[in-house]
Amino acid sequence: MTAPLPAVEDLRGYTAFLKALPYPAALLTQSPSGLHVLVGNAEFFSFVEDQAANELLDCEDSQRRQRNWRHRAQAMFDSQRRSDRFELEFHDRLGLRAYSCSLTWVEEDDAQPARLVLFTATDRTSERNAESTLRKELMTDSLTSLPNRIGFVEQIEGLAENGRPAASKATYAIIGFDLVRFSRINESLGAMAGDELIITVARRVKSVLRAGDVLARIGGNEFAIFAHVGHGLSEVLQIAERVRKAFEAPIRLSTYLINVEVALGCALAQEDSDDIERLLRQAQAAVKRAKKSGALEVYRANVLREALKRFTLENRLREAIDNGELTMVFQPLINLQTGAVKGFEALTRWEDSVLGQVSPNEFIPVAEESGLIVPLGRWAMCECVQTLADWDRRFGETLPITMNVNLSPVQMVRDNVPRAVEEALRYAGIAGNRLIIELTESALIADPDKTRQLLGALQAMDVTVAMDDFGTGFSNLASLQSLPIDVLKIDRSFVTDMIGDADKIAIVRAIVSLAGALGMETTAEGIETPDMADALRKLGCHFGQGYHFARPLPPQEAFHYWLERSAAPTI
Template identity: 55%
Template sequence: MEIVPARIGPSDSPIGDPLEGFTRTRLPDMAEKEQWVAAIPQAAALMYFRDGQLSLVAVNDCFYRTFLKTLDLSAKPPHHEEWRRRMVKMAMSDRRASAFELRRNGALGWEYFSCTIGQLPWVHDEGRLILFTALDRTNDRVTEKNLRRELLSDGLTALPNRAGFGEEIEDRLANGPWPEHSQFGIIAIDLSRFSRVNESLGPMAGDELLITVAKRLKSSLRQGDVLARIGGNDFAIFSRLNNGMSDCIHIVQRVKDALGSPIRLSDVQIRVDCAIGCALSVNLDDDPDDVVRKAQAAVKIAKRSGKVEIYRNGVLKEAQRRFSIESRLRTALAQGCLTLAFQPLIHLPTGEVNGFEALARWEDPDLGTVSPVEFIAVAEESGLITQLGRWAAYEAAQALSRWDAKFGQPLPVGVNINLSPIQMARDDVASMFEESLRYSGVAGNRLTAEITESAIIADPEKARKLLVALKDLQMLIAMDDFGTGYSNLASLHSLPIDILKIDRSFVSSMLDDKDKVAIVRTILSLAESLHLHVTAEGIETQKLAHALQTMGCGYGQGYYFARPMPEAEAYDYWRARWNFETV
């Protein structure tokens, strides 16, 4: 069969070979197929393959404009070899079709084409006809790239976000220079009191603060470090550590120096305080996400300690346990799986039960017995303390109501309910107690709200309004753990407080410590001057009970009298000690 050269495209096609290495070919009976190629809306070309050689048969205008018109005949473009390699490979195989993406460097940047290769039926000789099409996907790829950039970066600071941070770390680990025995570290930074800036100056000021902090942190980075904003007011730094801990400490100092000077927002200067937690990899095979979680666990400890914290073994397990407790506690509160235990408050001169302190107890089928110290701390951290506090108030009032029904008349006892400072700040506590009293039918003077000194110090004016509202309900107010905080005596005198509870740290060992005896005497004298009742916590021996009674303490509480007990046992305990005469 004779192969005759022919015109490939429009009349203004260049003279000479438009694509180096390709021979233009004219095959018989091609008129119809050439019309098909011309009708395809995307770039298309018909190729002929025989004896290992490719030649060009026909192209449409789109193909000509896209690939041939601007072709540099003096150079050998990379995509030329890519076409040749893929077409020859497909033609020599049994496959009927193939697809791939072609990328080339165009006049305005990288261009992307979605290419297909398919064999057409040809019966005239042993050669094969191949149809090549290319769909321009450049705009799609640019859009995808922009969307991906938005997904992986923080719109406010232009730093990588949490997902982008992970990808940056993986890229550095895979492609960066890493000397032998080198490590990487994650430094987590939490801006303290950031919410107060938003509340007092507005969200625009908060955004400006974040942008300024990001710029300062970026200025403290070394070459190769990565800074990211991984949360609302949380930043993180990935860093290569050739000298282990010493490098990490050096970076932390640079961060502290960068944030050391105040930041001016409008007419206000703000000093940025932050909590910093660090975690170091054991080797380069460590999971980066795991190291980030360890750094975040360390920063939570730093927020409590006020110091830079380095992750230690077990911290992540503690964080995972706190998460489990939070999840299970949420379920337990929804399903009513918690109970109240009642520890008696004893009138020391007579030995009678004056009331009970209600204490939450939790027995979980998966976690077992969970200590109140543990789950209350988790509740305060997670915000569940509001729901927990409401449950305790309602249940304590209902317990009094059930005791009254069993006895046939109101018992001469009350119940003390602990209030968390966080609940006082976030919840409508007065409304909560009003509902508890109304639903139970119990008089207000039989409920005592126990508050801590820290709850008053945090917001004295708000605390004062709350205590006044509780007094309007005829409730009693007790200051718990007195002596361990920083109460101002003037404010103590002005607050409507009825009872001081001496902390067990002063009581339990006071007989062996003259200083603690002096502290207890001082508190008793202060209470007498202010006309307040006093309850001593942590009484564990008869000797302690008699000593406190002799010193003039009116009420006591502790294991010497009874441990916290279920509701039914507490009622029986009161009946057994009713009109009891001696301690």
């Protein structure tokens, strides 16, 4: 049987307590007729009035009951559970209000069971607003006020789901684009001009998009567009063309007019494509290809697989460099006139425990793109001269041979090459005239002034410089004559199948004559037969290398190869 309601005089202490509280609070009890509010403070009755007069955020009746304080209090009396906490939200004349509510039993004494419940409601509206503001800032790019990557993904997840017809293929796409040569503008005009350019780009692109399309800035100069495309690729092409036309007129930055070029790539959603983040990565992979092709690129499955493969390769290569898992092999360079070993070209090899044997044609481009070419190049430099020093010690005196090592164009730009060479020579105790640095044509002519300084520093250390793959690049006679180059290496494309090919023989003869006129020596690559070696010798070529003489050899085999050839040199 339910106890009678307490007398008013019994509640005086509670009344004073509730009035002292700064938030809505009331003392509740239960009788046969239902739930009763015994006493409450003014804040409580104002809270009840506001809630009753305004709509709860929950739409369904069952949800409204669950979030109603009366329903929760009645349930607590019925279940006799120890306490209850819940959130309550509704709109009043000031906007959204959010409360954290609690129900707790009031223990009167040990002899009498608890029959009163204290209800409190703490206003958390300010905290909710702060959380909402912080979340908005987290998902918005501060420079352009566009969604950032996080906000973009979250926003389009809902849009993609709403725009997807039931039981049919998806009809939306992500179009990515970024600004070509943005870093050059940033470096030339400064960061503020770069920011102004980004803002202008965002405005222009937004002005040509359709209602419902979403534009976001997902990186420094990277943007993405989400679009419903009911007509598939043809509609994507229309959007891309509008974006491209938005930059036909140059952008004015201060007193400069800047012609902006964008690289565009897109990824179309597939029937089973629910992962928006993956679709965005696919669009970015397509943009990367667009930078090379200059046209809109549509993602293909092998593009991302290739990107993942390169990423794996980069991480494995970093570990291989750190753990000393790379090795060097050495291919002999033969004096074509005498048959003696003139020296060796040092070549890097990598056999990974997971990937197996990895070709230099695979890992060198990855090293250059990631910046790993700098530690890799320094390691190769030290390793080859140290090997030469070890051979000297084994033979008991200085060997009359040189060591060739390749220098990447990227290492030329990013590293202090003269210092790296000087340190490698000093630590190994090798004279500079026994080292030959091989540089490609493109590396030599990319920045003539910087190249001239580098070659001058190498020349001061008595280091020989060879131009590798001569004849395949775009060097001109003026740069060739002005740079301190000692050796021209004739590319294997002119040597392969040269026997019986009058044109190739004429090219080789011209290169040899040019080198002689400029006081340079020549080395031919790719010699595979005795006839090739003999023909090159007759044309006046000084040195040669190729499978006819030997494949690249491990250090010990290369040393023994020199010992045997020095005893009985043959061509």
